[in-house]
Amino acid sequence: MTWEASLARNARDYLKGADLVREGERPAALRVVLSGWAQKYKQLPDGRRQILALVLPGQSCDLDLFTVARADHSLSAVRRLAVAEIGRQEAVALLDQCPNLAQALCWSEIVTAAIQREWTINIGQRNAIERVAQLMCELFARQRGMPASGGGECDFLLTQWQLAEATGLTQVHVNRTVQELRRRCAVELRNLRLYIPDFAELAALAAFNPGYLHLGEVDLAADRAASLFGGREQG
């Protein structure tokens, strides 16, 4: 059984808002997003909700969940979502067969943690317009990489309400903020797409520094991870 075959065989669909994992449950599968976006979130007892992270196609959701007795956060579909859910046994077998896979997952966890840190400073220190601009820059860069110059467009599956939950703002204030971004940077948000005419301008407004995404470091990382875990099966 190859990785790709395993993904295809275990594909499953979810509707917008449906939970894949709920906080407190014991997670039982290794999940990879095939299409659509997933969101990690946490909720306070009174209902206040914070989106913690967005999982884009090709990313895995929960190596952490795989290792932990009880999930410390929930996972749900941003919109219609397709994921592969690989059961524990099959996942262990796959990882055993292919140590590169374990390393790749490890690396993905490391980048995920770095993004989580950036979100922390985003919410803690930036004001509304910077927060939204920063998140737009991040999601663009994660999908398209850093544009050499000019701008471009990418998927943007969040409603303004979800954008608010991700940035720690209210939906109403996000709306006004998006309008201001339209005015100042000509950024457009339409039909689940984000249009950025001048990426550099938006990045400057957000003080966006892409270092935390560690783009283009994958190969280096695989080697280092190998050395960390002995790399006994490395070719």
Add this chain to the structure above:
Amino acid sequence: MTWEASLARNARDYLKGADLVREGERPAALRVVLSGWAQKYKQLPDGRRQILALVLPGQSCDLDLFTVARADHSLSAVRRLAVAEIGRQEAVALLDQCPNLAQALCWSEIVTAAIQREWTINIGQRNAIERVAQLMCELFARQRGMPASGGGECDFLLTQWQLAEATGLTQVHVNRTVQELRRRCAVELRNLRLYIPDFAELAALAAFNPGYLHLGEVDLAADRAASLFGGREQG
């Protein structure tokens, strides 16, 4: 060379505020806090600073830093701090000798990531008094575990200014907030110690749910991590 001997041999001191690693540098050592607290932080170009995480004695600082080309955040001393700094070569040798060690570090990374997520919802959704109360609960629980009943005391090495940088508030507002916590929960902050007469009361105020600390899951986790990486050298 054993782990303990390696720690002792590579001990080093830092004064309050001194940087161990600066964002953008390539980190070269595996660090373990021996005494005092370390803080991970990020800074925006205009100087706004966010403390991302606190590293307590016995914890390692930077398995992530160990794997990455350029640090995406900085690391500094909260107050006088002693750390062991184990060079890359020696670290790799140690990890190779002792796979349990690699697993323990992995587990610590997983808990660190969970704490980072809790900080994200803390800053994004809780108000000032809840944020400070939550952080107090966390730091108490990480040092003392969850008290069966009543309260207790623990180290608390942050100034109000650092507390502000950790919670995304201003120092002035933290001061007023701490005063309110004194009034409402009789919490005291004196001489680098935190006194909590009634932990349950403070936890209720903060909506503190300790699940994310994954206390008492270490053994389970070691096994799971082993299975993730083949566990070839497990006894």
Add this chain to the structure above:
DNA sequence: CGAAGGATTGATTAGTCTCAACGCAAGTGG
């Protein structure tokens, strides 16, 4: 065509920030 979800607008308020002093205790140097 009606219903539902999402975006937009306005008016008001609350929470937190900003700026500016001041107090207190510990440490330092003469």
Add this chain to the structure above:
DNA sequence: CCACTTGCGTTGAGACTAATCAATCCTTCG
């Protein structure tokens, strides 16, 4: 041993960002 400095905590007044409450509008979709 005293004068000075420094770090940290405390207080007050006023400004401002973002939250809240409440409609209304637009779009999509069954």
